[in-house]
Amino acid sequence: MPFREVNSKMVEATVIPGQKMFSQRGAMLAYRGEVAFTPNIQGGQGGVMSMIGRRLANEATPLMTVEGNGTVMFGHGGHHIHVINLSGDTLYVEADRLLAFDGSLRQGTMFMGSQGGVMGMVRGQVTGQGLFTTTLQGHGAVAVMAHGGVIELPITPGRDIHVDPQAYVAHHGDVRNKLSTALGWREMVGRGSGEGFQLELSGNGAVYVQASEEKL
Numbered sequence: 001m002p003f004r005e006v007n008s009k010m011v012e013a014t015v016i017p018g019q020k021m022f023s024q025r026g027a028m029l030a031y032r033g034e035v036a037f038t039p040n041i042q043g044g045q046g047g048v049m050s051m052i053g054r055r056l057a058n059e060a061t062p063l064m065t066v067e068g069n070g071t072v073m074f075g076h077g078g079h080h081i082h083v084i085n086l087s088g089d090t091l092y093v094e095a096d097r098l099l100a101f102d103g104s105l106r107q108g109t110m111f112m113g114s115q116g117g118v119m120g121m122v123r124g125q126v127t128g129q130g131l132f133t134t135t136l137q138g139h140g141a142v143a144v145m146a147h148g149g150v151i152e153l154p155i156t157p158g159r160d161i162h163v164d165p166q167a168y169v170a171h172h173g174d175v176r177n178k179l180s181t182a183l184g185w186r187e188m189v190g191r192g193s194g195e196g197f198q199l200e201l202s203g204n205g206a207v208y209v210q211a212s213e214e215k216l
Helices: 044-056 113-127
Strands: 003-007 010-015 020-023 028-040 063-074 080-093 098-102 106-111 132-146 150-155 161-163 168-181 197-210
Touching (some): 003 080, 010 028, 010 080, 010 098, 020 028, 063 098, 132 197
Antiparallel strands (some): 010 063, 020 063, 028 063, 080 132, 080 168, 150 197, 161 197, 168 197
16 A cells, blocks of 8 residues: 655555554554554564564564554654655665555564674664664555655665665665774774764665664
């Protein structure tokens, strides 16, 4: 069920019988029709392991399952919203940036260290970002939140992209990621994001970057 962008900070989704969607708790702004919102303790389509991943990523509240017959408007904290449509591929997105997504998408978690090795683990410890990133796979729509809007940057072979870790929102495609730094280990202690840390993305796909480094 696609999202209709009401404005830069609100989206509307149509909910129909027999289909469901998931949203971040507190994301519902208004709705029309017979729509029910219930906490999802199983972690969406990803099951218990997905829930564990979100807990370890410091996501304190469960997702909400949205079902019924009507339309729902979503938004959260005045953040800018960007809609991403998936056509069978996998989206990697920070759990706290998820606003709402189609229930048809399979949800899971990826340990960032599995792609970035030790430096991927450092990313979670130093920048304050979670070690676990949510994955959404299949055909459907995803609404993500960001500060100051989102830009999509293509990633092509031979043209790697370096992103500030706290400006990172999501990525998709056949992409590898690792955290690199121009600083020595002693200089890294106590430092946050910025020029000292760069999330290097290579391969073939796209990365979504927010306009501000402010955390959600």
